[in-house]
Amino acid sequence: MELLEAIRSRRTTNGPFQPVPVKPEHQRLLIEAASRAPSHFNSQPWRFILIEDETIRRRIAEIGGQTMTQLMEEGKFFQRYRKYFRFNQAELEARRDGILIDQLPAPLRPFIRQVFSDKGLFLMNKLGVPRTLGEDNTKLVASSPLILAVLLTKDEYKPAELSGYYCLLSMGMAVENIWLTCGDLGMGIQFVSTPMEVPEAWDQIKSILHVPDDLELMALYRLGYLPENQKRPRIDWTSSQRKRMSQLVYRDVISPETRWPEDLTS
Ligand SMILES: Cc1cc2nc3c(=O)[nH]c(=O)nc-3n(C[C@H](O)[C@H](O)[C@H](O)COP(=O)(O)O)c2cc1C
Incomplete structure (x- = not known):
């Protein structure tokens, strides 16, 4: 694949994967690609756990689903993330960021806007929506053939210090x-x-992953081969919308006049 094509077509997958293991040579390529990322002084502060064991994947999946249910039931999820929700194309177009909530399971549609109020949350909980979504998530994660844990070495990852900041940049690139x-x-x-x-x-x-004291667990991902026909999931947390160049770029200094001109936007 051409690099630009790969960058342009990169997406978050929120549907199921094919129920087949990820080939060892592909696992190797993924980690090799990560290790080719830049890091401060070539410190390579990242570590990885490739998780294929079914029991471990299931335990992680259960925790994934339970925490999703808990965060939604308590309203934390909606408090934390309401600013990213866009409910129609016009809202999305105005800012060109966030997640478009344009398809929802029918029972949810009447209250998605009210979910941010106490009353809406009460109703959603009464209908068991957080539980259903949590269970969906457990199935999705448990059926993923590979879970990847990303860690940082604590001798480099010191959140209050410069090396902590550099570690985060390096890990993002990996x-x-x-x-x-x-x-x-x-x-x-x-x-x-x-x-x-x-x-x-x-x-x-x-503790499930036996992470030792000198490593910080930073993130978890689920991976697998894409199915031939990718149906959009019931709730799609992804959005391919991107800001206009004029919303992102200035020339030389920041001022309204130095914005990238609209007519150059691709
Ligand atoms: C720090 C970070 C955390 C994220 N958390 C989640 C997540 O919990 N679930 C999810 O499906 N996507 C998550 N994403 C993916 C974003 O939602 C996604 O990148 C964004 O909506 C754009 O969609 P795209 O990746 O398909 O281009 C996360 C991305 C980043 C960088």
Whole structure:
């Protein structure tokens, strides 16, 4: 795949993968691509766990689903992320960012806007929506043939210090390399982020994975080969919309006059 084509077609996969293991040579390529990323002083502070064991994947999947249910039931999910929800094309077009909520399971449609109020949340909980979505998520993660854990070495990752900041930049670049390589290999990848948002759940995952004290568990992803026919999932957390160049770029200094001209926008 051409590099630009790979960059342009990179997506988050939020549907199921083919129920087949990821070939060892592909696993190797993913990690090789990650390790080719730049890092401060070539420190390569990242470490990875490739998780194929069915019992471990299931335990992680259960924690993923439970934390999604918990965060939604408590309203934390909606409080934290309401600013990213776009409910129609016009809203999306105005900002060109966030997630377009344009297809929802029928029972959810009447309250998606009200979900941000106490009353809406009460109704959603009464209907068991967080539970259904959590269970969907558990199935999705458990049926993913590969889970990838990304870690940083604590001798480099010191959040209050410069090396901590550099580690985050380096890790982001390593993960992007993995993401782009997935595209080349006919694979998909998705963040599994809800366990990270519940500290006790994150501790459980660390203990399941035997993460030692000198490593910090940073992120989890599920991966696999893309099916031939990718149906859009019931709730699609992805959006291919991107900001206009004029919303992103200035020339030389920042001022309204130095914005990238609209007519050069592709
Ligand atoms: C730090 C970070 C956390 C994310 N968390 C999630 C997540 O929990 N679930 C998910 O499906 N996607 C997650 N994403 C993916 C974004 O939602 C996605 O990149 C964005 O909506 C654009 O869609 P695209 O990746 O298909 O271009 C995350 C991305 C980043 C960089």
